[in-house]
Amino acid sequence: MADRRPVLFFDSGVGGLSVLGPTTALLPQAPLVYVADSAGFPYGTKSEAEIAARVPALLGRLAERYDPRLIVIACNTASTIALQHVRAALDLPIVGTVPAIKPAAETSRTRTIGVLGTAATVRQPYVDDLAARFAGDCTVLRHGSAALVELAEAKLAGETIAPEVIANELDGLFHQPGGDRIDVIVNACTHFPLLEPEMRAVAPEGVQFVDGGPGIARRVAYLTRAQSWPADLPPGRAVFTARDQRADALAPTLARYGLSRIETL
Known part of the structure; x- marks a missing residue:
């Protein structure tokens, strides 16, 4: 059977x-x-x-x-x-x-990666451990965004998402000290890959996105x-x-x- x-x-x-x-x-x-x-x-x-x-x-x-x-x-x-x-x-x-920090570190050329998740995720010791184990030679910058979660839900419900709102959330990574060197962003919330086309459109040229899916x-x-x-x-x-x-x-x-x-x- x-x-x-x-x-x-x-x-x-x-x-x-x-x-x-x-x-x-x-x-x-x-x-x-x-x-x-x-x-x-x-x-x-x-x-x-x-x-x-x-x-x-x-x-x-x-x-x-x-x-x-x-x-x-x-x-x-x-x-x-x-x-x-x-x-x-x-x-x-x-x-x-869990956040895809290992593949991000394997991909990064500048050795600076961003971890974009919820505030609850990016503050977890689990993320500290992943960064230490798999990205020890990288600068790992983090940003927690509740807004992107809501925007992903809105997008899938058929609402239009303004590019400047997405750009403002990504600035939470890029405007940190050293953020201009980020070449890989870990989508550390499963909502965020659903917004990847919108994020690619406003991110600096050449920035890649990875996730655990x-x-x-x-x-x-x-x-x-x-x-x-x-x-x-x-x-x-x-x-x-x-x-x-x-x-x-x-x-x-x-x-x-x-x-x-x-x-x-």
Whole structure:
């Protein structure tokens, strides 16, 4: 019998679509459940204690309801704070999302990289450790932006994004001492790759952007390599912890990612 258990992706909002996309490109046969914790959105402005308590409890409820074969925490903030708590609480594979500092350091020629995430992510000791381990010979500049998270949500809901607003957020990196030498930016929030075309348009020429999506996709493919998949792929589900007008406006975008059913937890 084919295994019909889904791969479950979890984020505070729609940022995790930047991880779901590359994963489904590798595993088009995978049943999907995508969960946006819209009732808790945004995570980047919350305390570590709030996230460490909320995420494991919510994922426990989701695991019970949807019986996933694997959970992807497609959120840098939730992963850097709560990943170990979730792994301790649930007896199934959990894949986290962490800033792609290693590939950024491997790519940078100027040895100056920017880490662009939420305020909660960029202040984490986990980021200090990644920088020390993989970018010890680099200057690593950080900037936390809550505005870019909101802008990504707005874009996917069909709203127009003003270029000067994007440029103002990137200035938080480029206007730091040494920021003019940045040649690689780590999108350390899964929302931010969704704005990469807009960011490329206003960033200095030659600046590259990297994120963890492709690496996570490869990890999911590896962990499920010996598993079977259903021959008749069920409709993908998008689950919101709170339903509002923004969630309904996202329906066309969600459908493009294979998520044709919308539910409320």
